Amino acid sequence: MKILVINAGSSSIKYQLMDLEDVHHCTLLASGLVEKIGEPVGRVNHKIYVDGQERKFVEEEPLPTHHEGMSRVVALLTDPDKGVIRDAAEVQGVGHRVLSCGEVYTDTVRVDAKVKATIREFFPLGPLHNPPNLMGIDVAEEFFPNAPQVAVFDTAFHQTMPPKAFLYAVPYEWYTKYRLRKYGFHGTSHKFIAQETAEFLGKPLAQTNLISIHLGNGCSMAAIRGGKCVDTTMGVTPLEGLMMGTRSGDIDPAALEYVMDQTGMDIHQMVNALNKKSGLKGVCGVNDMREVVEAAAAGNAQAETALQMFCYRIQKYIGAYLAVVPALDAIVFTAGIGQNSAPVRERICAGLEHLGLRLDLAKNAARSDDPRAIQQAGAPIQILVLPTNEELQIALETKQIIDGP
Ligand code: AMP
16 A cells, blocks of 8 residues: 655655555655745755665755645656656555644544644644644645545654643643643654564563653653553653753753843743753754764763763653553663664663663674664563654554554
C-alpha cells in the first residue's frame, strides 16, 4: 500500500512516500522537504530511491502558500524522470503528523470534520504546530481527494498517564477551565520504540517495561509500563523536562519573573529565549551535540559543563522513572544523539551501576545502525540502542486505519 506521510510546519512540508505491508516490509520510494514557503524564493529538496540508488533534485521558485508547495510535491512525485508514481491517485492514504489533540483522542484517527475541529480547538495549546498541521491536511485533501487522510498525534501515546503524573500542582480549575496539564510529545517515537523493544526482547508488548530516551534536536523520556506510557518529561508544551539543543527544559518558574525584571524582557521574549536561546546553545554557544562533544574533548570548559548538565538531568530522570516502572527490562537510547553518540551514552550510564545499568564500553563504542544491546553480559537491565522511525510509525498507523479492525 502506498502511503504518503506529511509533516507540515509553518513554512515547510516534510514528506515521505512509502510502499509498505508491515514494519518489516516497507520500501521508501521518495522523500523531501519543501521550505521557505511564503518567502520570496521557496526551495524543494526532493529525493527518490530507485534500485537502491538515491537521486536528489533541488528546485527553487516562489511558493507563496502551502497549496503551491504541495502542488510541487505532487508534480515531482509524478514526474516521469524525477518521480516514482504515474498518478497522484496511486497514493492510497495520507498520514499527517499532528502535534496535539489534547485529551480528545487517545489514538490515531481518520480525519473528518470533527477531527479538524479538534485540531483547531487546540491551536492555543500548539500555536506553532497545530495551525500548519491543519493546513497540511487541507491541501492534501485537495491533491489526494480519494485517499483517506489520517491524523497521528504526537500527544496520543501519553494519554495513558494517570492524573498524578499529568496534573500540575496549581489551582485545579486551570486544568478544568484551560486544560492545563502535562501532555507530553514525541509520542510517535516513544510508541515505536516500545514496540521495537518488545520485539527485540522477544516479549509481548503488554509485558514490556522500559525507559525510552529520545535524544535528538528535541529531547524527552517516557516511562513505559506494560507497553503503556505512565510518565514523560515534556509537559503542556515541548519545553519541559530534559535540557535540549536550544530549550531549557525544567526551570523554576519564578526565575522568569526575576530575569524579566532584570532585563525588561516581556513574557513572549522570555519564552522565546527559553525555547531558542537556552539548552546546550545557551550554556556553551552551540546546539549540535557533535560540536559540544568535540569542544569538551578539546578542553573547552563551558562545553564540558553543558555536556555534564545534559547527561546529569537524564540520569536524574532515569532514577525517577526506575521508581515508577518496576521490573524494568531496558533503557533505550534513540534519535540523533541517542543512536550516534557513544560518549553521551557512556556519560549517562556512568555511576548508575548500582541501579543495574552496566554498560559494556566496547559494545557502546562500536558503530552500527542496527538495533543492538550494549550492556555487560549478565546485567539485570538491558541497555539498548534502537533507531526510531516516526515516519514509518505514521505510515503503519495510517495503513491500520485504512485496513480497519
Ligand atoms: P534528530 O532530531 O533525531 O534528527 O537529531 C538531530 C541531532 O542529533 C543533531 O542536532 C545532533 O546534535 C545529533 N547528532 C547526530 N549525529 C550525532 C553524533 N554522531 N554525535 C552526537 N550527536 C549527533
